[in-house]
Amino acid sequence: MPAPLNEWTASEIATAVNAGKVTCEAVTRACLDRIAAREPDVHAWAYCDADRAIAAAKEMDKRGPKGPIAGVPFGVKDIIDSEDMPTEWGTPIHRGRKPERDAACVALSRKAGGLLLGKAVTTEFANLQPGATRNPHDLIRTPGGSSSGSAAAVADFMVPIAIGTQTTGSTTRPASFCGIIGYRPTYGDMRLHGVMEASGSVDTLGILARSVEDVALYRDVLVGIPATPIATVERPLRIGFCRTHNWDAIEPSTQKSLEEAAQTLAGAGAEVRDVGMPAEFSGLNMAHRTITGFEFARTFTWEIEHHWNEISDTLRGGRLADGLSCSLETYHEARAVGERCRAAADVALADYDILLTASAFGEAPVGWNAFVGVPVFQMWTMLHVPSITLPVFKGPNGMPVGAQLVAKRNGDRGLFAAAHWVHQQLTK
Amino acid sequence: MPAPLNEWTASEIATAVNAGKVTCEAVTRACLDRIAAREPDVHAWAYCDADRAIAAAKEMDKRGPKGPIAGVPFGVKDIIDSEDMPTEWGTPIHRGRKPERDAACVALSRKAGGLLLGKAVTTEFANLQPGATRNPHDLIRTPGGSSSGSAAAVADFMVPIAIGTQTTGSTTRPASFCGIIGYRPTYGDMRLHGVMEASGSVDTLGILARSVEDVALYRDVLVGIPATPIATVERPLRIGFCRTHNWDAIEPSTQKSLEEAAQTLAGAGAEVRDVGMPAEFSGLNMAHRTITGFEFARTFTWEIEHHWNEISDTLRGGRLADGLSCSLETYHEARAVGERCRAAADVALADYDILLTASAFGEAPVGWNAFVGVPVFQMWTMLHVPSITLPVFKGPNGMPVGAQLVAKRNGDRGLFAAAHWVHQQLTK
Numbered sequence: 001m002p003a004p005l006n007e008w009t010a011s012e013i014a015t016a017v018n019a020g021k022v023t024c025e026a027v028t029r030a031c032l033d034r035i036a037a038r039e040p041d042v043h044a045w046a047y048c049d050a051d052r053a054i055a056a057a058k059e060m061d062k063r064g065p066k067g068p069i070a071g072v073p074f075g076v077k078d079i080i081d082s083e084d085m086p087t088e089w090g091t092p093i094h095r096g097r098k099p100e101r102d103a104a105c106v107a108l109s110r111k112a113g114g115l116l117l118g119k120a121v122t123t124e125f126a127n128l129q130p131g132a133t134r135n136p137h138d139l140i141r142t143p144g145g146s147s148s149g150s151a152a153a154v155a156d157f158m159v160p161i162a163i164g165t166q167t168t169g170s171t172t173r174p175a176s177f178c179g180i181i182g183y184r185p186t187y188g189d190m191r192l193h194g195v196m197e198a199s200g201s202v203d204t205l206g207i208l209a210r211s212v213e214d215v216a217l218y219r220d221v222l223v224g225i226p227a228t229p230i231a232t233v234e235r236p237l238r239i240g241f242c243r244t245h246n247w248d249a250i251e252p253s254t255q256k257s258l259e260e261a262a263q264t265l266a267g268a269g270a271e272v273r274d275v276g277m278p279a280e281f282s283g284l285n286m287a288h289r290t291i292t293g294f295e296f297a298r299t300f301t302w303e304i305e306h307h308w309n310e311i312s313d314t315l316r317g318g319r320l321a322d323g324l325s326c327s328l329e330t331y332h333e334a335r336a337v338g339e340r341c342r343a344a345a346d347v348a349l350a351d352y353d354i355l356l357t358a359s360a361f362g363e364a365p366v367g368w369n370a371f372v373g374v375p376v377f378q379m380w381t382m383l384h385v386p387s388i389t390l391p392v393f394k395g396p397n398g399m400p401v402g403a404q405l406v407a408k409r410n411g412d413r414g415l416f417a418a419a420h421w422v423h424q425q426l427t428k
Numbered sequence: 429m430p431a432p433l434n435e436w437t438a439s440e441i442a443t444a445v446n447a448g449k450v451t452c453e454a455v456t457r458a459c460l461d462r463i464a465a466r467e468p469d470v471h472a473w474a475y476c477d478a479d480r481a482i483a484a485a486k487e488m489d490k491r492g493p494k495g496p497i498a499g500v501p502f503g504v505k506d507i508i509d510s511e512d513m514p515t516e517w518g519t520p521i522h523r524g525r526k527p528e529r530d531a532a533c534v535a536l537s538r539k540a541g542g543l544l545l546g547k548a549v550t551t552e553f554a555n556l557q558p559g560a561t562r563n564p565h566d567l568i569r570t571p572g573g574s575s576s577g578s579a580a581a582v583a584d585f586m587v588p589i590a591i592g593t594q595t596t597g598s599t600t601r602p603a604s605f606c607g608i609i610g611y612r613p614t615y616g617d618m619r620l621h622g623v624m625e626a627s628g629s630v631d632t633l634g635i636l637a638r639s640v641e642d643v644a645l646y647r648d649v650l651v652g653i654p655a656t657p658i659a660t661v662e663r664p665l666r667i668g669f670c671r672t673h674n675w676d677a678i679e680p681s682t683q684k685s686l687e688e689a690a691q692t693l694a695g696a697g698a699e700v701r702d703v704g705m706p707a708e709f710s711g712l713n714m715a716h717r718t719i720t721g722f723e724f725a726r727t728f729t730w731e732i733e734h735h736w737n738e739i740s741d742t743l744r745g746g747r748l749a750d751g752l753s754c755s756l757e758t759y760h761e762a763r764a765v766g767e768r769c770r771a772a773a774d775v776a777l778a779d780y781d782i783l784l785t786a787s788a789f790g791e792a793p794v795g796w797n798a799f800v801g802v803p804v805f806q807m808w809t810m811l812h813v814p815s816i817t818l819p820v821f822k823g824p825n826g827m828p829v830g831a832q833l834v835a836k837r838n839g840d841r842g843l844f845a846a847a848h849w850v851h852q853q854l855t856k
Binding site: 083094097098100101102103104106107108110111188189191192193194196197200201223224225295297298299300301302303305327328332335410 | 628730
């Protein structure tokens with residue numbers, strides 16, 4: 001018996017829909033049924049109108065669905081505009097906010113045949129204050145953030161793909177906590193028109209999915225180029241196993257999983273070598289904090305001036321306090337750190353196809369409404385490199401834990417090929 | 429007899445308002461009177477509601493105006509959101525579009541005491557298709573674009589300062605054509621939240637003003653830092669006179685003006701040396717065209733999909749056609765050109781305080797509704813460096829022509845000090 005339609009990948013759905021074997025309506029109803037059953041527990045959605053979604057699916061069936069993601073229901077983080085739904089940024093300040101047109105990423109998804117099902121819960125302003133979403137694997141645990149609802153909805157088979165964003169670890173971390181694949185593209189590849197700006201120097205979109213093929217397919221859609229299949233790895237992968245200078249912050253069980261994974265991959269034929277990080281990379285996390293604080297505190301001037309009391313203590317005392325007290329000189333120094341480290345990364349990564357490293361410190365913590373995870377791996381975000389998180393480990397409580405693969409800037413296609421191979425080896 | 433209030437600089441207005449010597453209402457009325465008299469000819473404004481502006485000024489007088497630009501009326505390009513006025517992006521597609529909050533730059537301006545007077549005309553999507561604005565010095569000529577209304581309004585004494593943007597030469601060129609000061613900041617210094625994205629890799633805000641002091645003052649407001657006065661030049665300025673590889677595209681009279689300016693500055697004590705450009709800079713204009721085309725065509729996917737027939741032929745056959753046919757590989761190569769040239773620029777500019785170069789090819793062309801100027805100086809935009817255009821020349825028809833000063837990335841404060849000195853020397 002085939003899996004229910006809501007468990008299909010985007011690639012499977014699009015193939016069947018394009019071949020006329022499955023209707024958009026059937027796929028949409030399957031996803032909506034799952035949402036109806038699970039949403040009271042998971043709280044993945046800030047907005048989802050079932051009647052509207054079914055009407056849109058019927059309309060698409062009538063027109064004749066086509067495109068690389070024809071008939072594929074997708075969700076977007078609630079900081080991404082669409083012409084037909086509210087977008088509220090996870091804050092009461094923007095409750096009822098109704099954009100008048102689609103963000104570029106929504107328009108590109110629809111152009112490719114996708115069906116927008118709704119807006120997925122975000123933390124407040126895509127920062128640290130949790131939204132209502134629970135981890136679908138254990139409802140008392142955090143799904144991670146800030147792309148909380150996007151990750152939970154994909155993990156819980158409500159949609160096959162969703163768009164998140166990443167300013168710190170907002171795609172990587174929830175993907176790891178929810179046991180799905182999270183992809184952060186090379187900085188600058190995807191347009192952010194119609195997406196709430198958080199910290200423009202590091203913001204990117206992120207893709208949440210349940211297969212590497214879906215990530216590669218949806219990435220081409222969101223970049224706005226023809227879909228290219230994932231290449232086959234033709235020679236032994238050169239993998240750098242990178243513990244990073246934050247190794248001590250990682251749970252022992254995750255440390256062990258990563259070391260075993262390195263051995264498994266070597267055993268499968270990869271050339272795996274330990275790789276250290278250039279000394280200056282130790283300044284990246286602080287530089288990231290400086291940059292995002294400075295930018296955040298200015299981006300949200302209107303909210304600070306008019307709605308200070310409606311902003312959480314977490315945000316006011318965290319990024320906004322940091323940013324409002326930061327000088328331009330300190331901000332420029334932090335930007336210079338980023339620039340130097342990006343040049344150093346080009347050199348450090350030159351001998352490797354990918355780095356293997358941690359996605360998060362370990363399992364999703366208990367306390368879904370307390371915090372969304374410790375950000376200690378944002379150095380990759382600062383480096384503007386692409387990364388992908390694969391759900392290949394289990395923690396001591398049986399919760400999923402991800403492994404992160406990192407590639408050179410603009411090396412996204414090579415990253416997909418490597419991730420595909422690594423995923424196969426580690427889930428055999 | 430003192431000049432009428434609408435001819436005062438922002439610095440003069442703020443000083444008088446903060447000292448209680450002039451009311452916000454009086455300043456606003458003076459600007460509105462000027463607009464009433466001249467707008468039927470100049471067409472600088474997409475939206476300006478006089479009653480609303482006077483009410484806001486009265487309200488500010490009642491509250492007690494304060495801040496670095498207290499009581500200063502300002503305009504913003506019609507791609508910049510505000511909570512109280514439409515923002516229509518220069519296209520019928522977005523007619524009546526009403527944002528629900530202020531862009532970061534508007535909120536920062538208001539926090540500093542500024543009074544938003546209205547939305548200044550932009551070309552279509554801040555691209556090449558002209559809006560209704562005429563050059564205030566000669567109504568049959570273009571004001572330049574894309575920040576057409578912002579430049580014309582400042583040049584015609586309707587407001588002392590206005591915000592534009594720059595993706596190609598959209599602040600530099602209209603400043604030169606309209607005979608005012610135009611400033612393009614170091615890429616990344618000012619937040620673009622609430623500003624229509626055109627090409628995120630190069631977009632910045634721009635400031636239009638009538639004095640260097642106003643530019644420096646307003647820059648600190650828009651970066652969100654305490655105002656710092658312009659430093660005095662303490663030693664001979666090291667000026668590189670840079671003809672660029674586009675020298676032949678510059679009108680002979682502008683060439684002559686630039687060469688005489690270089691001599692004047694040398695005579696006034698500067699160390700002026702001819703400086704060539706690294707050979708690879710010759711690829712910058714093409715790389716800029718590739719990058720902006722690729723990004724523009726994806727940013728505006730919603731408009732392309734739903735409103736193709738309402739987009740001008742200029743845009744459809746230009747940037748959109750370029751971008752839609754461009755591959756990701758070509759786009760990445762163009763980005764790499766930019767990155768290499770930025771590294772080369774850091775070296776090339778190390779021995780100079782500023783470069784002296786052209787702002788535009790010459791006088792504003794006749795044909796206000798035909799085109800807004802030839803973009804041939806966008807290499808500076810690609811380099812992410814700050815630049816300032818000074819109204820120091822006259823063309824053969826008596827029209828203003830600007831000289832452009834360029835500094836290193838993050839060298840904006842040094843640029844202001846140099847520009848202040850250069851402006852004094854060239855307008856003695």
